Amino acid sequence: MHEPESHEGAPGVTAPGPESDPGHDHIHPAPGWFLTRYIFASDHKVIGIQFLFSGLIFFLVGGMLAMALRWQLAWPWKPMPILSRLLWAEPSLGYQMPPEFYNKLFTMHATIMIFFVIIPLLTGGFGNFLIPLMIGARDMAFPKLNMLSYWFMPPAMVLITYSFFVEGGSAEAGWTSYPPLAFARWATPGSLNGQTLWLLSLLFAGISSILGSINYITTIVMLRAPGMKLFRMPMTVWAMFITAILQAFALPVLTSALIMQTLDRVAGTNFFSPVGLTVANAPPVVGGGGPILYQHLFWFYSHPAVYVMILPAMGMVSDIIATFSRKPLFGYKPMVCAIAGIAGLGFIVWGHHMFQSGMNPALGATFMMSTMLIALPSAIKVFNWLGTMWGGRIQFTAAMLNAVGFVSMFIIGGLSGIFMAASPVDIHIHDTYFIVGHIHYVLFGGSTFAIFAAIHYWFPKIFGRMMNERLGMIHFFLTFIFFNGTFYLMHIVGMHGHPRRIADPTVYSYLQGAGVIGMNQFMTVNAFLLGFTQLIFVFNFLYSLAAGPKASENPWHANTLEWTTSSPPAHYNFERIPVVLHAPYEYSVPGVDEDFLPQTKPFPGGQRLEPAHS
């Protein structure tokens, strides 16, 4: 994983393009034509912003799907405001949400949030924008490939949106899309056409991610500015690097699984069908394949995908916490090793999603052990964040608040993950709301808070204007409260046996008690409040975009390279390619007047804090 450093300046190595003579040459002006500048742009910053906007738009869509879900759970079969009138006014439906529609809701909520919001926002948006800026490069290694990787997303978005409107509606086999439900065409209305569109959409999104990750890795390995050794890279870049490796090695396997399922559906292949399977009086298939095989292949990617959704968040939060604690990051190298460890282990733990699938018990024990091991590097990270804040002069900006929110919520999400990892405990809580609570503590409490933190932190650099701090704080506190109000109780109802993916929990007598119903209603109220709170963020984002105060080059007094260039950076990023002199976390260095020391500024008096050989 650690590319050899020896190629820096080695004679046998052709340094790529502009960097061969750092500084002077090859400053291209931004393309003048509107289309190539903003739409079919090859500038990594523009592409990052494209990913950012499309991700945020789908964030709203996914959020609205979630609120519709919550409505049904709190008040089953009650007419929903607006939606019922629009969709189910027909007398036979009587303003009721059909159960199939509920299935579509949770399927599409998860699909959109994972594949169209969090992954594109973190790796596509921030990865694109930050990697070249933070390593001191003019652009990605392959700008055209970068453009291509973005333009694989719109087909995916169109297909997934269009799938709502085809006969039978969108996919409804869950975001995991397990066969045989997913491929038997008459199993559910959503299996009719929506599922095929879902598969194609994910294939497009996957190709986008693979191309992106190849680009990121190459850029980070080859295009670092002079002096930017691997262990002088900010945590964000490290995290993006390792995330890209995860994607590059795991995603193709999902691609193969999705292709096999697509062929099962359209070409009649037998990969995931048992012998002679017949569903809903359809003619039987020859079969002979294995439904569990799909689960293996799916989770071989989708567990690493969980880390794709959290590692970049961890990296960005590390940078934000160090900046606002005005202290060096506690344990920089252990942090890097922890990320690498999480990623490495991430490849061999996928089976913990399948404890209840009828998997071979020998595999179950193996996967349980490897999963438990992940607690180790995760704990290293948490303690190092705490160690970074400890004794620091913390500035509670909106970005910092969200970052601290990330750390605390990640602790809860991580701890509830240990319950799942233990297969005996998992037998009880598998497929209940406990897992729903867990994943939302990791992906909303974790990744999404980190995304909010990163947006507040890098907004000045991306758009050249400051966001409103007061609104940001109000947004954070309300989000934090309503988030916990929504998701914390899920652990409790889950322990009580509340199954997930079921439209009406009250069909079970043990879920008819006032407690469970009350908790469901409480969660729903909080979910709606959580949703409305995001309007504050939307307003703050859009208002600041148009009329926020102009940002200076380095508003947060941070050290990393992106803050040494203008806000927003010019098309070519840096007038001169910066020369990196030290690690990125030299805050409050003794003997320096200010409490920060950008990576391009030398230590006073030739003083060195790192050993010469590092």
Place this chain on the structure above:
Amino acid sequence: MNTTPNAAGHDFPHPPYIKVWAALALFTGIEYAYAYLARDFFGMLVIGLLFWAAFKAGLVGWFFMHLKFEGSWVYLLIIPACLLATILVIALYPDQAYKPEEFEPDRGEQSWQAPGSSALPLAAAPHGRAQG
């Protein structure tokens, strides 16, 4: 190996491509013949063929893809990929390959031939497949 400097003065390696090609063709022939001769001995067939295939793939990688002349960085990509591929296949094995047998034959496979009408020890075996 001949490393003749070219017009530009670079020292590009010139592996003996034609010889490698001849070797590949020869080993394809050997593999073909081996597969025909060993077609009834599955264990030998698999081991032998995997050996020939690995050998040929190695020739292609080593000479045609210039692994011989690349720095060690290439192996940072190849080895993890091959390792993960192996792990994946090994982990798929217990679930997919070790399914409980539908019936337990108490005789060798060859003796299924026309056992006469009366001796049907297997007819009473549980019908239907174990869940897959």
Place this chain on the structure above:
Amino acid sequence: MTITATIAPAEEPRPRTGRPITPVTPGKVALWLFLATEVMFFTGLIGSYIVFRAGSPRTGYSNAYSPATPLERLLDTEGVLIKSAGPNPAAVTEALHAHAGLTEAAAERVLEAVPHGMAGGFKKTRAEAVAARLKAAGAEVEIQPLAIHKWPAPYDPLTNPLAIDLTAFNTFVLICSSVTMALALQSIRDGKRLRCSLFLLATVAIGSLFLSIQVYEYYQLMVGHHYPIGISATGHFRPGSSLFASCFFTMTGFHGAHVTAGVIALSLIFIRSLFRGFSAENHAPVELVGLYWHFVDLVWIILFTIVYLM
């Protein structure tokens, strides 16, 4: 200013005896990364094939029943193999229909697969009776006991439709295209533009020949040829015929798609080479497409071995 002191000094690469190191370029790093992703992609397909095959029930395929038929209660049955229909095929079809209990369509399918036409699933005495009727109709027949297979065996025309001779030749074709590709790269490195163009053209041509043979093979399997019941219930070998067919078409199909992409890329490179697009100093695309092309060749070597020969 201590800038120069704090930058890592340029180090000489470690000397490697007898092993010249070619330059590292972003393009090469990215292409090898891409190949790593391709390795994982084909692992998904080939790994599934391996475990499907290892996990296939020992009765998965047989000479007398269609794939994946539950054979637990049928192990004492026999099949009647029609090696030749004789002078009067219509009579044989009629005999099959009348005495073997086959529908007319099924009887015709058996006849179409001659010399490997298999009418299956008779008890011993019935098989003899059917054989006698068929002989009377002029057919050359042989009674075969039920032979069960875990997986279609190579060289067994009753369970395995793949033409190994043709594909062995096709493997040789692809190897040839690999060496012309390597020679194209060598030529441009020596500054010989014309030689490079010619070798690129040869690679495109040989690659297209490989694809043509594969298309012909697919056509024969899916449409052109008729196969006995042990291969496919419908008489044609198509992706849905059996798990073996699904794996075969998916693996070789995606390999073929990669070859197609390679041929297209090579054609573009060839056109560019005609316009003096490459030189001894500047030929990265030739090298990168070459790497991809050799990788595709390598995958085929593995596929040929594990799909056709085993």
